[in-house]
Structure formats: structure tokens, C-alpha cells
Amino acid sequence: MKTELDGANTFFEMEVCVMKGKKKPAPMHPERVLQFGDGVFLRGFVDWMLHHMNEQGLFRGQAVVVQPFAEGSADEINEQNGMYTLLHRGICDGRTVDEAELIGSIRRAINPYSDYKAFLHCALNPDLRFIVSDTSPEGIVFTEDDHFTDFPPSSFPAKLTVFLYKRFKTYHGKASKTFVILPCEQIDRNGDVLKQTVLRYARKWHLEQEFVWWIGHNEFVNTVADRLVTGYPQDEIKELTHRIGYVDHLINTAEPFHQWIIETANPRLPAELPLAQAGLNAVWTNQLTPYHTRKVRILDGMQTILTLTAFLCGKQTMKQGMDDSLLAAFVHKVLSEEIIPSLDPELAASEATKAYADLVPERLANPLLQRQLHRLVNHAVAQFRRSVLPSLLEFRKRHQYPPALLCFSLAALILLYKGTALDNERLAARRATEVFIVEEETDHVATFRDFWSAYEGTPASACQLVSRVLKHEPFWGMSLANTDGLAAQISTSLVLMINKGIPEALWLALQGKPAIAEA
Incomplete structure (x- = not known):
């Protein structure tokens, strides 16, 4: 007060x-x-x-x-x-x-x-x-x-x-x-x-x-x-x-x-x-679209992705997330290898886009803005749909395979809505997750609770869970079920997070080794 x-x-x-x-x-x-x-x-x-x-x-x-x-x-x-x-x-x-x-x-x-x-x-x-x-x-x-x-x-x-x-x-x-x-x-x-x-x-x-x-x-x-x-x-x-x-x-x-x-x-x-x-x-x-796309995909998208992964790693602030070498590497790689390549080629190649993108890590890591992650994760589905999903879908369309790190961030969103801490101590703290649920819109929480209730701890049930999430049109404004390779890539990341913890799963994703067999 x-x-x-x-x-x-x-x-x-x-x-x-x-x-x-x-x-x-x-x-x-x-x-x-x-x-x-x-x-x-x-x-x-x-x-x-x-x-x-x-x-x-x-x-x-x-x-x-x-x-x-x-x-x-x-x-x-x-x-x-x-x-x-x-x-x-x-x-x-x-x-x-x-x-x-x-x-x-x-x-x-x-x-x-x-x-x-x-x-x-x-x-x-x-x-x-x-x-x-x-x-x-x-x-x-x-x-x-x-x-x-x-x-x-x-x-x-x-x-x-x-x-x-x-x-x-x-x-x-x-x-x-x-x-x-x-x-x-x-x-x-x-x-x-x-x-x-x-x-x-x-x-x-x-x-x-x-x-x-x-x-x-x-x-x-x-x-x-x-x-x-x-x-x-x-x-x-x-x-x-x-x-x-x-x-x-x-x-x-x-x-x-x-x-x-x-x-x-x-x-x-x-x-x-x-x-x-x-x-x-x-x-x-007289042409706003390139500026809007740049801001939403790069700044807002990176903020959403970092918030999800840093929160599940137990970080309290955005600054703590950027100070973590693994999370910082994740931010730079997803930006340079998946978000920028998903933009229109002319926009992606422009000097203005490069200059804007170069500022984003510094802005997110601002040492004097104590940005609390438990506040930023609220309305995560809406934020992901607006700022990350367009990059994910455009990358898949353009390159004919799903982007591994953007899919990893969607798996993190699904895990976030589980709502309780898992057995692995490297995952989200129970108290912080419960605070999030109290503040989040109840329809999304109830839907995710229903989806997670059928999870049996196996890769097959993880794939079923992911498929249900992707099919749920109220989340995304469309069904994502028919996007080739998407469910398998997200399920792979989700199983790794559950079995190995977020840091090791993220390390494997950065090495390009997110095989379900390793889980």
C-alpha cells in the first residue's frame, strides 16, 4: 500500500x-x-x-x-x-x-x-x-x-x-x-x-x-x-x-x-x-505495417518468449532472465535464426530492422526496470498468439519445417498452464505458479486443467495433450492441428522439460538435439 x-x-x-x-x-x-x-x-x-x-x-x-x-x-x-x-x-x-x-x-x-x-x-x-x-x-x-x-x-x-x-x-x-x-x-x-x-x-x-x-x-x-x-x-x-x-x-x-x-x-x-x-x-x-510487424514480432515476441522460459526456470525478473547465460543464448538464437528469418525478406534485411533488433536484448535486460515475471506471464496465451505465433507459422510456411526454439516456447506455455510444480525441482515454483493462476482468465485455466488431467506421463499422452491444445481454436483464432510437424516438435520439447527440467531441455534445444529418445 x-x-x-x-x-x-x-x-x-x-x-x-x-x-x-x-x-x-x-x-x-x-x-x-x-x-x-x-x-x-x-x-x-x-x-x-x-x-x-x-x-x-x-x-x-x-x-x-x-x-x-x-x-x-x-x-x-x-x-x-x-x-x-x-x-x-x-x-x-x-x-x-x-x-x-x-x-x-x-x-x-x-x-x-x-x-x-x-x-x-x-x-x-x-x-x-x-x-x-x-x-x-x-x-x-x-x-x-x-x-x-x-x-x-x-x-x-x-x-x-x-x-x-x-x-x-x-x-x-x-x-x-x-x-x-x-x-x-x-x-x-x-x-x-x-x-x-x-x-x-x-x-x-x-x-x-x-x-x-x-x-x-x-x-x-x-x-x-x-x-x-x-x-x-x-x-x-x-x-x-x-x-x-x-x-x-x-x-x-x-x-x-x-x-x-x-x-x-x-x-x-x-x-x-x-x-x-x-x-x-x-x-x-504512410505505411505503418512494417513498423508494426517489427515491433510486435521482435520486441513483444522476444519479451513473451523470455518471460515464459525465465519464469519456468525460477527467475523473478526479466533482468535475472537476461543475466542467465543459457537464457541469453536462447534469446539471441531465437531472434537471429527464427524470428528475423520469418519476416518479409526486405524488412528482415533492412538496416532499420537490424538496428532495432540489436537494441532489444539491452532493453529487456534494463538493470533499473525491475520487471516482475509473475506479472508478465498473465494472459500468456493472448500474448503468444499476438506476438509469437505469426513468426512460428510464417517460419514453418517459408522453410517447410517447424522452428525448434519457437516450438520450445510454445511447449513452455503449455507447461506454464499446468498450474502446479512438477517433481523436478528445476521447474517453476509452486507458489509463483499459483499466483499466476489466480490472476489469469479462468476459461483458459479451466481448459488447460482439463487437458492436463488426461496426461499419463508418457510421450504418447504428451503428444495427445499438445494436439488438443493446438486444435483449440479459442486459444489461437484457428486450429493448428494440421500444421505439419508442429505437434511432434512441441511434444518433444514438452517431454524433455518434464523429464530433464527446463535448463537441460533448453540446452539440448540450443544444440539442436531435442530427440524424444533422449528423454
Whole structure:
């Protein structure tokens, strides 16, 4: 629990602390950004960027944050007048970065579940121009149970539809009062998906055709938001509080690396949102797909693979996983020999891809981001499906045989969902696995429990278990049962893990010797 510490100022005294230091608090600006999402990512990414543009006099606008769920951080944000500390921590250009920065780009926060009228009232603001979002991995979804008259609707796209309708009615459908909408949800072509979901709500609710036409004049932008943001540094909070001199209940942590890829054909948008002019790593492009593929397959894929194997090896943090020579060798080999070769040849051969891939091990091994593996393994099926499965299937299609190390990682996922420690002491700790199960979605846990209940400890029953997992379409969005060689390769790795333990099984896989006979 976050508590105030002896000898530290409260956040209300922060302005005095800051004015005694190097800089004054940020000035107030008009609310130009509506932000759906009160979590750590947007505060460590978009809000930080807004702050830097404001610091240089380039944007002169603040965000009003909309809490997306009934429980959230709106009250804490308002208690701190929208201000919070962002820690930049990691390795940048060979030097260690550990800096604290006071961010003042949030004007206020609204909880629409307790003050829906205040949320809708924002639609009347003529200064409001941009809408950003990061609500959840499944945030851009259509929910049949959402109704126009709900107070409020549950899903983010439904709330956005009502908000846009309020704007449309207030300004009588003027094209000059439309928005630039930049979702940061980690899904492919997030802007297109959001637009189609909003249009679906408009039609479901039988809203005017003129409104449907007006929706099309808003610019729904596809983006890729790339930064590792780890949030509140609970384990270090006492030391950090004394270091910065005040209690901050919203203190946030992010790596130095950041990149925002924005797809647009609007030549005026880079001037309206002068990210690059402020020195930020923003890329404006008319073709987002290569950037999205690179980020998801390389960074997200490597993070998923390392998380699964390191957690089962008993590591506590991502850093501990990268410090292990065997796991580090696994990361480098699967990246260079299976993930990169699964990319489009032109993308795989580009210098930009090579430079990006070279940074990934360093980013994952960041010594100052204490990324707890028991948190990262949650929703492992969804993460694997999104970031690893495309590489696995593309490699199999292109090379006519299954990739051994990517199959090893899928075997690790299956073992992870067993839910109890096996006899071999080198496998996952029972307590850590039970914590994972409590936090994971119950339908996947129940399904895996059913699959594992039929396991009899033989290679044949392992193969049957793997076949059932591959056939289960709710996991993968398709059946993988007919992918030649896949079940046998995964079963081989799974038997090795069970009989020899993760480290020895991984060593054998790296040597190219994953024969079932050796198990």
C-alpha cells in the first residue's frame, strides 16, 4: 500500500520543493487532448510527450484524462493536480540513465462512472482537438450489451461514440470540429479497428446518417506506441521519496527508449502535433505495417518468449532472465535464426530492422526496470498468439519445417498452464505458479486443467495433450492441428522439460538435439 513517509513533503507542497530546485511547475494550458486511459503507459508515453512539447512552447495544451473503468486513478490524479514524477531508467548510448522528471501535462481527470455529465461536457470544448487512448489489451471491442442510454456505456468505443455524437450535435455537424484520434492499444491497425467499432455502434443505435457521415471526417490514425513503462516502483519507494523530496502516489517509471509511429496522409498533422520538432522520436509514415510487424514480432515476441522460459526456470525478473547465460543464448538464437528469418525478406534485411533488433536484448535486460515475471506471464496465451505465433507459422510456411526454439516456447506455455510444480525441482515454483493462476482468465485455466488431467506421463499422452491444445481454436483464432510437424516438435520439447527440467531441455534445444529418445 502506498503511504506517506516520515520526513517527506506531501504532494501539495511539491510546488515549493520544485521552485527551490531547478524549475517551476508547468503553466496551465487549454484542454486540447481527451485521454481515455488513466494507466501508467499513457502517463509514461503520451503525457510525457505533451509535457516536452509544452516545455518548448510548441503545443500549449493539456490533457483531460477519462478513467475507463469504475475503479481507477482519477481521484489520485486530481489530488495531485494532474502532476506526477516520471523516472527515466536504463541504458542509453552506453551510459546509465536514472533521472526524475516532474510532468505537468494533465489538467484534470474525470470518472464517468461518478460524473458522466462532466465527461460529456468536454465535447463542448472548442479547444479540444486530439483524442488518445490506451484502455486495455482488449480495449477496442464491440459489446452488444452497451446502449446509447447507458450512464455510461461500459466499453471505451461505446463511450467514444456517445462523446462524438455529443460533439456532432453541439456543433451541428461542422467538419471543423472533428478530432484527430490516436489510439495506442497494442493491436494491428488500431485506428481502423476503432473507427469501424464506432461506426458499428452508431448503426446499432440507429443514430442519424448525417452523424455516420460526420464520423468519417474525424481522422482515426493507426499508430504503434513503443516504450517499456513499468509504473509505480513499489520496492524502492521509500528511497525514491527521500531522493525527490516529496510523496508522489503516481510516480511512474519508463525506459529511455521511446518511439511513436503514426500513419497519416494528412500533411498538416505533423505541424499540429509537433513531436519531432520537440526532439521526440516520432515517425510519420504512410505505411505503418512494417513498423508494426517489427515491433510486435521482435520486441513483444522476444519479451513473451523470455518471460515464459525465465519464469519456468525460477527467475523473478526479466533482468535475472537476461543475466542467465543459457537464457541469453536462447534469446539471441531465437531472434537471429527464427524470428528475423520469418519476416518479409526486405524488412528482415533492412538496416532499420537490424538496428532495432540489436537494441532489444539491452532493453529487456534494463538493470533499473525491475520487471516482475509473475506479472508478465498473465494472459500468456493472448500474448503468444499476438506476438509469437505469426513468426512460428510464417517460419514453418517459408522453410517447410517447424522452428525448434519457437516450438520450445510454445511447449513452455503449455507447461506454464499446468498450474502446479512438477517433481523436478528445476521447474517453476509452486507458489509463483499459483499466483499466476489466480490472476489469469479462468476459461483458459479451466481448459488447460482439463487437458492436463488426461496426461499419463508418457510421450504418447504428451503428444495427445499438445494436439488438443493446438486444435483449440479459442486459444489461437484457428486450429493448428494440421500444421505439419508442429505437434511432434512441441511434444518433444514438452517431454524433455518434464523429464530433464527446463535448463537441460533448453540446452539440448540450443544444440539442436531435442530427440524424444533422449528423454
